[in-house]
Amino acid sequence: MLVNGKWVADWQPVQAKDEKGGFVRQTSSFRNWVTPDGSAGPTGEGGFEAEAGRYHLYVALICPWASRTLIGRKLKKLEKVISLSVVEPALTDQGWRFGDYPGANRDEVNGATYMHELYTRADPEISGRATVPVLWDKKRGTIVNNESADILRMMNSGFGALADETVDLYPADLREEIDALNARIYPALNNGVYRAGFATTQEAYEEAFAGVFAMLDELEEKLGDGRDFLSGKRFTEADIRLFVTLVRFDAAYHGLFKCNLRRLADYPALSAYTARILAIPGIRETVNIDHIKKGYYSVKALNPTGIVPVGPELPGLLA
Numbered sequence: 001m002l003v004n005g006k007w008v009a010d011w012q013p014v015q016a017k018d019e020k021g022g023f024v025r026q027t028s029s030f031r032n033w034v035t036p037d038g039s040a041g042p043t044g045e046g047g048f049e050a051e052a053g054r055y056h057l058y059v060a061l062i063c064p065w066a067s068r069t070l071i072g073r074k075l076k077k078l079e080k081v082i083s084l085s086v087v088e089p090a091l092t093d094q095g096w097r098f099g100d101y102p103g104a105n106r107d108e109v110n111g112a113t114y115m116h117e118l119y120t121r122a123d124p125e126i127s128g129r130a131t132v133p134v135l136w137d138k139k140r141g142t143i144v145n146n147e148s149a150d151i152l153r154m155m156n157s158g159f160g161a162l163a164d165e166t167v168d169l170y171p172a173d174l175r176e177e178i179d180a181l182n183a184r185i186y187p188a189l190n191n192g193v194y195r196a197g198f199a200t201t202q203e204a205y206e207e208a209f210a211g212v213f214a215m216l217d218e219l220e221e222k223l224g225d226g227r228d229f230l231s232g233k234r235f236t237e238a239d240i241r242l243f244v245t246l247v248r249f250d251a252a253y254h255g256l257f258k259c260n261l262r263r264l265a266d267y268p269a270l271s272a273y274t275a276r277i278l279a280i281p282g283i284r285e286t287v288n289i290d291h292i293k294k295g296y297y298s299v300k301a302l303n304p305t306g307i308v309p310v311g312p313e314l315p316g317l318l319a
Contacts, residue, residue, distance in 0.1 A: 002120065002127055002128060002130060005127075030044075032048055033154055034145075035158055036159070041158070048137060051162075056109045058085050058118065058132055058136060059085070061286075064190065067287070068237075071283055074286055075155075075282060085098065086105055087132065088101040089295035090295060094114045098112060098114070103288050115131075122141075122142045132146075152237055153237070169235075171236065174236060178237060181231075181242075185242055193245065196258055197259070212259050220270050228276060235280065243274065246273075247278070247287055251312065251314065256296050256303060263312070
């Protein structure tokens with residue numbers, strides 16, 4: 001991790017624990033917003049006006065948080081507006097690395113080898129983990145934002161007419177419902193699988209485990225009423241946030257994170273829901289099961305041998 005701008009130790013998944021030994025996620029460090037006119041967003045300072053070619057997105061295909069933003073970029077047709085770099089899937093002792101693994105690429109914007117170099121370029125005294133996603137401003141040479149929830153919202157509305165305005169992932173009439181869904185699903189499931197996988201005590205693990213499957217059971221019942229998406233017929237950011245966890249569940253969380261009571265494949269409604277989202281044009285291109293398995297099973301704290309399992313068998317759309 002970084003301490004006062006210097007890389008001082010091998011990458012570790014757990015940087016903080018609560019009193020029960022539970023995993024505590026690091027708070028995002030950069031919270032500025034791109035807006036159509038450059039005015040300040042909900043957090044941070046202004047000066048980040050939407051411009052074609054000005055911004056660059058750094059992602060890992062293993063990472064569900066980064067995948068949120070990649071889907072937003074795809075659905076809002078921002079590929080020609082926001083350039084992209086994809087790190088290699090396997091985490092190194094210095095964290096995320098750029099390179100030539102299939103599906104990854106080099107950092108053509110800043111010439112960095114490791115993601116942490118971008119963090120120290122933006123803040124020479126920064127401490128903490130160098131996470132993805134990162135939205136980078138080429139003009140100012142700094143990180144705009146490294147919080148995936150913020151970046152997904154920026155993809156939806158921050159780029160104005162540069163984006164496909166016929167797609168609205170956060171419609172005004174559904175915002176209260178979307179916010180309520182996010183507030184329930186994130187701690188129990190999106191972050192719950194990590195709280196189970198990175199727990200350091202039995203108590204913390206079992207508490208997180210119970211929350212994961214209580215939420216999956218609840219969502220199975222909700223989606224079992226015949227609706228297409230969480231809010232009915234309309235696909236929203238809440239669906240993106242749920243999907244990125246579901247699509248990784250059987251390949252990574254069920255085994256490596258010990259979330260093994262049931263598989264996604266054992267939930268008919270959730271499986272059909274995941275397949276519907278995969279069938280939305282552009283979304284399948286953002287999912288790379290090879291990167292997902294290679295990346296998660298490279299976490300030495302959980303899998304010191306580095307052996308990547310051959311299975312499980314996955315539905316045809318995911319194979």
